[in-house]
Amino acid sequence: MRKAALFWLGLVVALLATLGLIVLSSAGGVNAAxxxxxxxxxxxxxxxxxxxGVVLALLAAKFDYRNWRKYPALAVIFYLVMCGLLVAVLxxxxxxxxxxxxxxxxxxxxxxxxxxxxAVICTAVYLDKLAWRVELFWKGGVGxxxxxxxxxxxxxxxxxxxxxxxxAAAGFLVMFLAGVRLRQLFLFGLLGVAVVGWHVxxxxxxxxxxxxxxxxxxxxxxxxxxxxxxxxxxxxxYQSRQSLVAIKNGGIAGVxxxxxxxxxxxxxxAHTDFIFAIGAEEMGLLFSxxxxxxxxxxxxxxxxxxxxxxxxxxxxxxxxxxxxxxxxAMFNLGVVCRALPTKGMALPFFSYGGTNMLSAFFAxxxxxxxxxxxxxxxx
Numbered sequence: 001m002r003k004a005a006l007f008w009l010g011l012v013v014a015l016l017a018t019l020g021l022i023v024l025s026s027a028g029g030v031n032a033a034x035x036x037x038x039x040x041x042x043x044x045x046x047x048x049x050x051x052x053g054v055v056l057a058l059l060a061a062k063f064d065y066r067n068w069r070k071y072p073a074l075a076v077i078f079y080l081v082m083c084g085l086l087v088a089v090l091x092x093x094x095x096x097x098x099x100x101x102x103x104x105x106x107x108x109x110x111x112x113x114x115x116x117x118x119a120v121i122c123t124a125v126y127l128d129k130l131a132w133r134v135e136l137f138w139k140g141g142v143g144x145x146x147x148x149x150x151x152x153x154x155x156x157x158x159x160x161x162x163x164x165x166x167x168a169a170a171g172f173l174v175m176f177l178a179g180v181r182l183r184q185l186f187l188f189g190l191l192g193v194a195v196v197g198w199h200v201x202x203x204x205x206x207x208x209x210x211x212x213x214x215x216x217x218x219x220x221x222x223x224x225x226x227x228x229x230x231x232x233x234x235x236x237x238y239q240s241r242q243s244l245v246a247i248k249n250g251g252i253a254g255v256x257x258x259x260x261x262x263x264x265x266x267x268x269x270a271h272t273d274f275i276f277a278i279g280a281e282e283m284g285l286l287f288s289x290x291x292x293x294x295x296x297x298x299x300x301x302x303x304x305x306x307x308x309x310x311x312x313x314x315x316x317x318x319x320x321x322x323x324x325x326x327x328x329a330m331f332n333l334g335v336v337c338r339a340l341p342t343k344g345m346a347l348p349f350f351s352y353g354g355t356n357m358l359s360a361f362f363a364x365x366x367x368x369x370x371x372x373x374x375x376x377x378x379x
Contacts, residue, residue, distance in 0.1 A: 005308075006371045009301040013349070013364050016294050017050055019279070019287075020350035026258045027278035028271035028352055042271050042352050045107070049354040053361030060365025061372060068125055069313050075125040079147075082118040085111035086154035100158050110355040112155045112163035117359055119148040119167045120174060120320030127178035128313040134178045141184035144175050149192075156199060162345040166327060168192050174320045178312070210341050240338045242267045243277035247288070247337065254284030271352045273344050276336045291350075292333065299326040305371040314370040321363035 021043070028042035035041075068075050085102065089111050092099045101108040123144050127134050134140035148171030156164040175185060201207065246262035249255060260281045263270040270278050280288045302322030309315045325348045332347040334340035346353055348360040 003375055005301050005304050012294050012298050016349040023275055023279040024271060024352060026282060027263055027275050030263050031271055046352055049357040053357045056358055057361040057365035060362050061368035063369060065317055065366060065369040068121055069128055072125055075122045078118055079122045082115050090157055098158050100160055107354040112160050113355040113359040115151045115155055116166050116324050117362060119151050119171050123147050123171050123174045124316035134180050140180045145188045162343050169327060170320050170324050173323050174316050177316050177319050239274055240342045243274045243336045244338055246277040246281035250281040250284045252285045254282045257282050274336055275350050276347055295329045302367050305367055308374050309370050310374050310377050318367045318370040321366045324363055325360055
């Protein structure tokens with residue numbers, strides 16, 4: 001593998017992080033002034049998170065990824081710590097109906113973000129150790145599904161269905177890369193969908209969001225007007241409606257950096273889940289296409305690095321880490337553009353949040369660790 005892939009990947013990540021800070025400087029000002037009486041509160045803290053993330057990425061890149069396989073106790077400890085944190089967070093004070101954060105005074109830790117990393121690392125270590133036995137039902141299929149399934153189940157208890165979906169999807173991807181039989185993947189996939197579907201059906205908030213999405217489709221096709229929509233569905237759909245208004249306002253060239261109207265209390269989560277809409281409003285279609293292109297470039301480059309990894313374990317790790325970031329990005333963009341039901345999921349490198357930023361940079365550092373070892377072995 002050539003060094004060029006690593007260079008371009010680093011450049012893409014740098015551009016994403018820089019764009020994220022630029023958009024946050026505008027999108028977070030109103031809410032920061034209202035909540036913290038300092039319009040630069042979110043931006044200042046995001047700078048710190050971003051700097052810490054870069055340091056973490058460098059350390060992860062320097063760390064030989066093969067040590068996870070060489071010393072499986074590291075993965076076991078990481079897994080147990082994550083399970084402990086996910087149990088502990090269930091006893092914290094709920095915020096907006098969910099218990100997802102542990103207050104560490106200097107920032108709120110969100111264990112579900114780290115659980116995504118643990119799911120990839122621990123499943124990859126387990127499947128790599130199995131070698132040809134990955135094709136066996138109980139060891140390859142059930143064993144690996146239990147590893148990331150426990151993490152997903154704990155996250156779902158918060159409840160955080162978005163992170164549950166990412167953990168499960170990433171775990172299945174690692175299983176696929178490892179060679180687990182397709183019929184086993186299909187079986188566990190159906191089981192997972194059934195379990196999540198049952199929990200969603202018994203959660204009024206999630207059902208309201210799905211109902212709003214379906215009702216909106218009916219409204220757009222002339223089958224149902226907004227007045228006929230269920231009140232809960234209308235509330236659930238409010239943010240996605242406002243995000244579309246922001247995107248439409250932006251047009252091709254945008255209204256200008258700092259000139260967004262939707263961030264003025266119309267779009268409550270302007271600095272987190274719906275930050276992309278503010279960027280599209282202020283910088284227009286060029287911004288939207290550029291961000292989409294950068295995330296696609298990130299995935300293509302990361303996949304190239306994974307394909308040229310020195311060993312199968314490197315392929316599992318790099319592929320899983322790339323998937324976590326790309327999947328979240330595409331899902332977030334789908335929600336913001338109302339192509340998917342409203343679901344809170346951060347946009348990597350853009351949305352305000354310390355744990356999300358650190359986990360994204362750790363994933364990038366792990367991909368670099370795989371790529372750097374591949375370059376060294378070619379010399």
